[in-house]
Amino acid sequence: MSDEEESPGRVAIGISFGNSYSSIAFTTSEGKAEVIANEEGDRQIPTILSYVEGEEFQGTQAKAQLVRNSKNTVAYFRDFLGEDFKSVDPTPCHQSAHPKEHEGTVAFSIRDSEAESENTVTVSEITTRHLRRLKNSASDFLGKQVNAVVITVPTNFSDKQRAALKKAAEDAGLEVLQLIHEPVADVLAYDARPDAKHADKNVVVVDVGGTRSDVAVIASRGGMYTILATAHDYDVSGAQLDQVLIDYFAKEFLKKNKGVEDPRENPRSLAKLKLESEAVKKALSLGQSASFSVESLSGGIDFTATINRSRYELLASKHFQSLKRLVVHCVEKAELDVLDINEIICAGGNSHTPKLSRSLADEFPPTTTVFAPTLSPTAINPNELAARGAAIQASLVEAFDTDDIEQSTHPVVTSTPHLAHAIGVLSISGDEKGAGVFTLMIEPETPVPVRRTAHVAVPREGGDVLVKLCEGVREIKVTKPEAKPKTNGANEDEDDDDDDDDDDDDEEEIREKVWKAGRVLAEMAVRGTKKGSKVEVQVSVGAELDVQIIAREVNGKGGTRGMLDKPAIAQNGSV
Amino acid sequence: MAAITINLPLPVLPEGWSAEKDFKAISSLSPATQRNVEPVGPHFLAHARRKRHKRTFSEDERIQAQENVKKVEDDDAGEISEEEDPLMLQRDAKDWKGQDHYAVLGLSKYRYKATEDQIKRAHRKKVLRHHPDKKAASGKTEDDSFFKCIQKATETLLDPVKRRQWDSVDPGADLEPPSKKQVQKGNFYKLWGPVFESEGRFSKKQPVPKLGDEKSSKEAVEGFYDFWSYFDSWRTFEYEDEDVPDDNENRDQKRHVERKNANARRKKKTEDTARLRKLVEDAMGMDERLKRFKKQQYEEKNKKKIEREAAAAKAKEEEAKRKEEEAKLAKVREEQEKAQKADAKKAKEAAKNAAKKNKRVVRGAAKDANYFHEGGDASAAEIDSVLNDVDLVITKVDNEELADLTAKLNGKKGAGEIKAVFVDEVKRLVGAGKMKEGEAKNFS
Ligand SMILES: Nc1ncnc2c1ncn2[C@@H]1O[C@H](COP(=O)(O)OP(=O)(O)OP(=O)(O)O)[C@@H](O)[C@H]1O
16 A cells, blocks of 8 residues: 555554444555454444453444343443533433443443442543454454544534544544544545546435434535535434334234233343344345244243334334434525435435335435435445545545644634525526526535536527626426316315315425526627537636636637626625 | 536627626625535545645634634534423323423423424433433432423424324413403404414414404405414314223223214314304404404495485485576566566557547547538538548557557647548558548548
8 A cells, every 4th residue: 555655554444433333444455445344244333342251342242232231231322422421311321331420421330340349431431442442353354453543423523522532542542533524424435436426416414323313414516525404313213213113022022922021111121122123123124024033022931023014114104204304304404405405325224224215215306316225226335334434534634644634624724615606607598588597507505716617509600699697596486286176066075185185286286496597797798609619618716706707619719708806795604 | 627518508799788808797796605614535635735735824713714614513502491390390200191291391482383303402401301310310319200201292292193182282372362351451463363373273274374463454354364264273182082991802992982082072173163263253353453344344335325325415406406496587487477468468558548548639630620620510410420430540540550640630730731631541541451442431
């Protein structure tokens, strides 16, 4: 690796560190990101540590300990890092070691040594231990000592949390090159594919993890990413989907075994039920049905049952609906319409669930590409996106020294004016004579400076043409279907059907995205164009919103150029 | 980035368009939004290189850069704003059906208006405070009853179907309509507006028109009450259902309860419809605008009527006047006629008198002329004959001719002169064919 020479001794990987699962990835010498399997062959490594008589277990082995050794098993702790005890939600830890207050931070009381007594282990220490295990797994795989890392974090991770994570990683012997946002890592993983197209686009990343769902609306402009809005939800999650199955199987069990204790009431039974339900959920992502089998579920009774996918989808449908609302809410927060969204990236393990991505896709127009395993053959495994993105970023920055990276990622560099409106030229459409149609050249929310070039057709006969540069305003044109004439008499007995009628009407409503010319910026003439030629229009917006425009016939000489001053009003982000 | 191809052609340069160097600057760009680009990906590296090129940033710039950026993440830290009723905190979760779900989550002032987002945030805040692990930490007993209440409230409010069922019977959202007395003392719009707004939450059709104020147009007010008269409500009363036994053993019992519930729901729904109808009627009864519009309409109608009546009255009056005038005129004419008649009579009389007089003069003239007998007294026969002839002449002439004759005779003395006058007169009468030659022997 050439980088090795540049930064002797630095071996960097990407880590996605979730509350439920973690993944490690590296970038091959061909520049391809790959997720590494640990010693047990897992690429999704449960973010769980468990201690049995002083021995530390991690991942799948630790997860298995939730049944017998829950008190000494630490799980779902990522979000506690760097937080006060009073601002953490202990709910996910009901079936494992409970968090407790310790010197203002969060800690767990566990028997992590051979001694009988419990030790207080802080969440930072747990994180360090977990990251160290991940580092070791990667080092084993790569055959060299890993010592640097890019880690993904949620977009709402506070500075305190970021600092705590950095510290914990450093304590594990990992130099943190950068912490990057999970949804941005997901987009990067897609954009780094060799066949990826780099058009400007609005992307929604929907990440349905084990304990939370996160949505981000991201403007991707010339390969630069800007988060326009986010939404976080702790009520829609993999755990809730698991719960649907837990309840279903518990009820089935009770139906068959009258008078036996509800397995949900007994901690150990519940732990078994939960583990198996998650496994069933995963199996239903692939197969049309899955079987559930737990030995001694409750009252010493073994229980096996099967469930088919449609049954599960029906039971979980309110969660899919809720997720849909969350996503639409986030799009609205970004002041966009679903019609503005070009791509949806489904991330997080639950994106394997076919119904989940399908019901999301239904909410968006057919022009929106949805990347999810069941909808797109080119989709990347949603479990691996974040780690892959982190690995790619690691390969991009590993040659720089940390101070340099630090300087470059400071807001003084990242804080950038973004165009409030689109920029484009007026063209003549076939049917409208005279009145121009706005044709987009630069999308709104494009960071400046930016330069874009367009080749625009000339009228059939060529000659002198007008280039009119405008700002564009996006409108949503709603065409209501023509009201069906109703026969009054018949209508009266049909009162009950009113609801359905309304729904039908809603469905038929046609929504379209149209651009309208807003503020006119400049007019310029290009004279004597030849029949069938094209005019090249180049717009360059400077860092202070000054504009340079050049228009000339393609392959022609001369042309027209001009400048627009920067706006008088100071730019300010706090709109 | 590669050039974009636009196939819709540019417009032809308008006739007479001209500018210095063929370029017209018209406006600067709109102000931009300051945002953070993500420091990720190969293109960002180029951006950072450009931006940092031969530059060092001052501490001020570094601080400001952070402040100017448009925030994307919501502030999560917000404290629980609503006071928690100690009694509520002691609630038994078993009795969750009876709890005020909004109050439990601290959303009393939002209720049916609380958004899903608000409910989720409120839930999280409450969990952070009331999770049993938190209580254990602060040395309190590990009582998770209120925590369960929180979970029940959240479960109810985050499920759209369950939430509607609860909202349907949420006593905290009900607003008592104002009484007539209150309205008389207070402001109709302030008192009724919130009531309708609250009732509007049950409308299948949204948005619900607003009550408005005294300036609302007639159409708006009528539209408003029309809407409420045909109100389509989703309100249901499932929440108040009696629990249906969950076991299969007691099927009959189960069916019985179900039937009972269905009946109860139907009854409540009917009552609710009636309640709303009365409420709307009451409001209409107190709405001054309706009275005003009615009055206006009445006046409008009346105005026309009055106008019509006035017109009729005027016509009648004019007719009467005309008739009166006519009568007056007729009277005048009558009087004139009468006067004329009287005058004519007088004249006739006068003429008669004059004629008598003239006759007398004419006869007298004959007498004065001694009946044209020369010397001595004329014999009776002569007298008779002359008088006969004179009378004949008199009968043959009209009054005027008589007057003429009288005038001619006037001043004539002597029988010859007088006789000549008579002879002339007879000659004239004979000439006029009124007498025959020789009829008056004495004057031929
Ligand atoms: N094939 C699958 N089908 C369905 N669900 C899956 C599948 N694989 C993983 N999951 C679920 O995805 C969730 C884990 O997702 P992910 O690995 O993204 O977690 P995470 O980022 O740690 O999430 P969080 O931080 O929210 O807990 C779990 O609920 C798991 O059951």
